[in-house]
Amino acid sequence: MPTHAYVPHAPGYVDNDGPKIVTSRFPHEDSFTLARAEATGAYDGLRAALDRTPAEVHGEVREATVLGRGGAGFPAGVKWGFMPPGKFPYYLVVNGDESEPGTYKDRLLMERDPHQLIEGCLIACYALGLAQCFLYVRGEMALAQERIAEALNDAYAKGYVGKNILGTEFSVDITLTWGAGAYIVGEETALIESLEGNRGMPRLKPPYFPAAIGLYGQPTIVNNVETLANLPWLMNNGAAQYKTYGSEASPGTRLVAVSGHVQRPGVYEIEQGVTTFRDLFYGDNFCQGIREGHELKMFVPGGGSAPWFFPEQVDLPLEAKDVGAAGSMLGSGAIIVMDETTDAVKAALRLVRFYARESCGKCTPCREGTTWEERVLQRIYDGEGRPSDIDMLLDIADNISPGPYPNAADPAQGLDAIPFPPKQTTICPLGPSSVAPIASTIRRFRHEYEAKITKRDTIPVMSVAMEGEA
């Protein structure tokens, strides 16, 4: 078996020496077929679940502390417990709308191992009495849709899905459904709106979370693809074994995608809570260091919505509590590494532009605020900035996310960390997310902003593309 190497048919995935809970089939070129899946134990986890009572299966998931892998990191077993008893039917909605900047893992799981995901869905449906499952795949992911469709067709033919699954009284349909290009649909209530045939605008919450009032007004569990992909292994091996990996607070593994200025960008299955950013960036079986001849300037630790980290934070473990206290989040496992050639204003502008484009328009502070942020940043970047623009950016940001915004500590400036999460004047976290690049870069690299504004000039930054070709 190859170690420490890219797997050509799973672009970006690096087969390292760590435990494989969700990527065990990736090294096989035909991992997505039923034949390969069955030959490597697919649906054994479902059989193991069916040998137990639904409550026991739920108990196992709770005991294992399977953390949600979509971004919030909430334990799935606890989320599952929030459904009001007796208010049937219950639904399962699978969030495969992966679109957080920097995030690349759910697509691999859907393309490379659709049967593992289907099995995970079935285990969840069995445990909770969920009457129908909707598997929502991002619109742009044509191959994932195709692979899941084929897998479902094969699974139906073999009696793994549908009526009287494996000869038992357990029956559930999985409906493949897909989106059409809208980042915000990754937010669970917006996803439900989209699934009901509406514009993908988040619903007001609290008081009612989807577990209480979700799809068609019924109790609904919304789980991320990777979260569900953990369940077959868990059923086969048990919570005790699951907890031998990772840390006490964050057992098991998770997929992280490291992109940007590293020697070997890739998707890695790592042990949660124990692996540090340093291991990941510099380790031989991971990214093998920053680009030749360059050094780390900053990194985004958990997707475009996460406040940025700097070299001082590199020894933190990928543990939610530590990263939160240090002023950011692990989010969706997307790590974007930037070296010293990166223009902080330009990078911040690009992410802010993303939020301005993707704001659904429901809440005024976000709809107007993100647009303002983008315009002001753009003019600063273009050398047209005004001296008051930095304060204006912070003021707009304060309208979306009032009070001190989460930030990493900066020893050079004597500034302590401000813990995650931010406050918000909006229904969902999209608006506050747009503040992350602004607050992070202004606090740390205010001089880059000022240089652009006062000198009406850009600081010299080498063109990355030109250098790459050299």
Place this chain on the structure above:
Amino acid sequence: MARFDDTNLAIANEIISRYPRPKSALIPLLHLAQEQDGWVTDDAMRHIAELTGTTPAEVKGTGSFYEMFKFHPVGKYVVNVCTNLSCQLLGGEELLEHAEATLGVKAGGTTADGMFTIEDVECVAACTEAPCLQVNYRYRLRVTNDDFDSLIDDLRHGRADDVPEHGTLGLIRQSIPAGAGAGIVAPEEAREAPVWLARNDVPKSADDEGGEG
């Protein structure tokens, strides 16, 4: 053109049958319309409204929220170049500039011969493989300017086998064989607990399992 033809009407009805409420099929049906015609026409939206018990305004109201739906003709090949941060760091913007210069249109535009539309898009989940693009939602990874040029050449000469015409997403559709499905569960109709939850009430004994064992 533009209402569903007979083949697509059958597919549309099958899609609708998989949801408790027909309106939930709206986005998949808009995709089907786009697959048939290359873009979403007014007639198609009227037809979708009839099929889902909604109004054409509701169909357009939903559809216009989503970037993938085009309400005007676009190129046979829609080339989406990612310029979000991970790609930007490794030359995504330069790739887009090269694409614009090569095809002679700006992002959002379509070439005069109707072959290509270029778009400047947000993260498409291939961040470790930057810079990347999608052409009709098929990936091209770690794309150099030369790669781009040969892609365009291949597309012009019909040599890119994995790229269907704009509008077609997955080439395989879900299809539940007659009698194999558990059946949709409408919120109004299923007020009882699913039967298997009764297992929670029965004390477990060694040999009463219903599984295949």
